[in-house]
Amino acid sequence: MRIGLLFGTFNPVHLSHLLVAERLQKHAHLEEVWLVLTPHTPSFTPLTAMVSRHERRNAASGLSGCKTFAYGQAIQARREARAAGANEALLLSTSGELCCGASANLLVRRADQWLTPPLSSGCLPGVMRQRALELGLVREQRLEPEPKAGDQWLLINSLSCRPIQQLDAVPLEICTDPAGFWRQLL
Numbered sequence: 107m108r109i110g111l112l113f114g115t116f117n118p119v120h121l122s123h124l125l126v127a128e129r130l131q132k133h134a135h136l137e138e139v140w141l142v143l144t145p146h147t148p149s150f151t152p153l154t155a156m157v158s159r160h161e162r163r164n165a166a167s168g169l170s171g172c173k174t175f176a177y178g179q180a181i182q183a184r185r186e187a188r189a190a191g192a193n194e195a196l197l198l199s200t201s202g203e204l205c206c207g208a209s210a211n212l213l214v215r216r217a218d219q220w221l222t223p224p225l226s227s228g229c230l231p232g233v234m235r236q237r238a239l240e241l242g243l244v245r246e247q248r249l250e251p252e253p254k255a256g257d258q259w260l261l262i263n264s265l266s267c268r269p270i271q272q273l274d275a276v277p278l279e280i281c282t283d284p285a286g287f288w289r290q291l292l
Contacts, residue, residue: 110139115146115265122233149266150284153193155207155259156274157251158183163206163228165199180208194261196251196273199228204249210261210268211235213244215281216254220244234262237291253278260284 110130114123119141127139161183183195187208196212199205206212206229213235214221220238223229224246238244253259258281259270267288269281281287 107138108134108136110134110136111142112139113142113144115144146265148285148288149268150288152269152271152280153261154191154272155194155196155261155270156187156190156192157204158186158195158197158208160186161195161197163197163199165201165203165205165226165228177209183208192272194268194270198251199223201227203227204251205229206232207261210263210266212249213238213260213262214249214253215258215260216256221247221249223247223249232262233264234267234288234291238262241291243287243290260287262288 110127112123112127112130123141127141130136131139161179163179179197183197187193187195194210195208197205197208203223204212205223205227211229211232211234212223220243222235222238222244225231227248229235235244239246253273253276256279258279259273260281261268261270267284269284270278271280272278
């Protein structure tokens with residue numbers, strides 16, 4: 107019996123993982139594909155961020171909507187952030203609007219409503235972002251890089267939901283229950 111092994115955190119398992127497993131099974135002529143789960147403890151600790159001055163997501167490129175192993179831009183943005191004393195970088199799109207973090211989607215709570223940049227900004231169609239939209243917890247809206255009074259900002263992906271406590275040296279209100287928000291998406 108030919109069995110394929112697909113390793114990952116799979117937290118949570120979603121359609122993309124199943125499509126990869128299905129293609130692996132078909133193209134490698136496997137009878138079964140097993141998902142091998144790697145334990146991961148999600149992170150909810152606050153972080154500091156800066157808006158990258160050098161890296162931008164191309165809003166017009168079809169590749170902006172694809173998850174790939176081309177992490178060069180994210181690595182460069184994060185290196186820039188670390189050199190500036192921040193934990194994480196936020197990326198603008200080529201149209202000048204906020205797009206996403208180096209490796210996570212951006213959510214902004216403004217006036218009791220969670221917002222996220224639209225896919226047209228060039229942000230990745232993250233699994234947790236999509237789930238929040240499907241559940242009606244978030245709506246898409248163009249976001250500028252300047253926070254408004256009372257904003258709460260989060261970076262979210264399938265591995266974490268981290269409040270941004272400071273953006274470009276400006277303190278932000280911290281989301282009090284990022285773990286609760288993240289868990290309702292599972």
